[in-house]
Every structure is written in C-alpha cells, then in structure tokens.
Amino acid sequence: MSLNFSIIVPVYNRPNEIEELLDSLTKQDFSNDFEVLIIEDGSTEKSENIVEEYKSRLNLKYIFKENSGAGASRNFGMQKASGNYYIILDSDVIVPPQYLSEVNNALEINFTDAFGGPDAAHKSFTSLQKAINYSMTSVLTTGGIRGKKQAVGKFQPRSFNLGLSKRAFNKTQGFSKMKNGEDIDLTFRLWENGFGTQLIEKAFVYHKRRSSIQQFFKQTFGFGTARPILNKKYPETAKPTYWFPSLFIIGIDISIILAIFGYNQLLYFYGFYFLLIFLxxxxxxxxLKVAFLSVFTSLTQFLGYGLGFLESKFYPKKNK
Structure with missing residues (x-):
C-alpha cells in the first residue's frame, strides 16, 4: 500500500503557533509529496495571512468554518483531504525534520490503521512549558504511560500526534462529539472494528501545551471528567488505577488533617514523593527552575484530573 499523507491541523485563535508548525513542516527530510490542511475553527484571530506565506513551500489548504470544536474540525479536514493516511496534529506542536520519514518507515515495516507518537519539550520552550511536559510524560506521574511501549498493553493514540488511515476513518467516522477524551473514544471504536494501533516512538513532536498553571488545570480537569464517561460507555476498559489521582488528592487532605493532630507520617510520604519529582x-x-515548577505542575495535574474525575463520577449531569 502506497501511503499518501494528509496532515490535518485544527486551529482556534492561534496564528503564531501555526507559523511555527508550518515552518517546521517545510524542513521535513521526507522526499514524497504530502498535503497540509489548516482547518480554522471559527477563530476571531485568523491564520489566513500566515498560511498564505507558506503556500509556495507547502501543498497547503486553508479552510475557514464555523466553530464546532477540535474533534469535528478534524473530521471535516479528513473529509476534505486527498490522501489515504491522515496525520492529526495540534496547532501547538513543532515537528522535527525526521518526523514524516519515521512515520513512513514504521508503517512500511508494521502497517496499522492508526498510530500515535510521543511528545517532548523543545529547548526554546519556557520553563513552565518544560515543567508541564515533564508532568505529562514522567514515570513518576499519571503521564508515565505516554510514549512507552512497555507501559501499556495496547497503545491509545492521543490527538495531538495521531495517524489514521482513510479506511479506518470511513468505518468509524472519526472523532465523536465528546468534548474531552474523544481520542480515547476513537481508539476504543477502532479496536471494536478490528483496526490495530501502535506507538511509533521515533515519531515524536515538540508539544507546547498550556502556557499557565490555570490553563493546565483546566485541561487536566477536562481529562478527568472524560474518564468516567468512557468507563460507562466502554465498561470493559475501566480500571481501578483511574481512581489514583482522586485518591492521591484525598490522601493529601487527610495527611494535612492528621498533621494538625500530630500524626505526620502521611505528610512525610507526600513530602518525599514531591522531593523525588524535584530531583x-x-x-x-x-x-533548577524547571525542577521547582515540576512539583507544582505535577500537583496541578493530580488536582485537575482527580477533581474532574470525581465531579464526572458523582455529578455526571454537569459534564453532559
């Protein structure tokens, strides 16, 4: 099967990020043709002028549509694409020069109808962005399973760096209407339809993520709200480990209460854990600054995911 890549990038009010992504795509060492579709999702800060500057260097299409969310915009882009294998990227990533070559080589050796790739922090990122990346990828946090084959039985691609064949898209109809967790939902439907997934470890991207603690909390809270919905929709995939961030946060509250009454052992445990995060x-x-911030981003990750999980579990009407 000859692979013809179509790169789909939904964007919402992030013209500067798109410029960095497009610039990185011009530097690919991949020799075959590929197309890039920028799907402007009802933005008030449009990317059209920046996209126009790159049309002479890339096979590039710019499509403006009414706001419908990232999942629907990805589906829209795949419907408009001419390739037979779609690569979904977030607008806040930078792609290293070997990215497409690594994807192509891996799929030629072991073809699957979907793949995911890891994320990393670029040297140009801010200290906070590097700390957030650490929290989202570290083996010491809930991000430890990301980008590691040995950590999971079957890999669940994430939408910031995801590949999907045309036939798999036609069969599954792509992303659902879920606001959060739509990529995991897609993975489960791919498996139900007999499609394979894989992690391509060398197909990593530099992922900027959120630029403030508040935005990171909101993002991880959304991740947390999605999991009980997915557990209910696909009960065979539910695992006790999904409760861990919530129990972790409850444990911190208990440790503080116990410390007030002179029982400090549990508080010492948490102190030791966050010292490990720092080191x-x-x-x-x-x-040192990134290490210090990593303590706060890891706590934010647990807090956001844990509280989001509990709200969605016990107050599901709020997240419909």
Missing amino acids: DSLVQNKN
Missing part, C-alpha cells in the same frame, strides 16, 4: 526533573531538565 527527577532536575536530572532530566538540568534546570
């Missing part, structure tokens, strides 16, 4: 991030990033 591990320091070793990985070789930066």
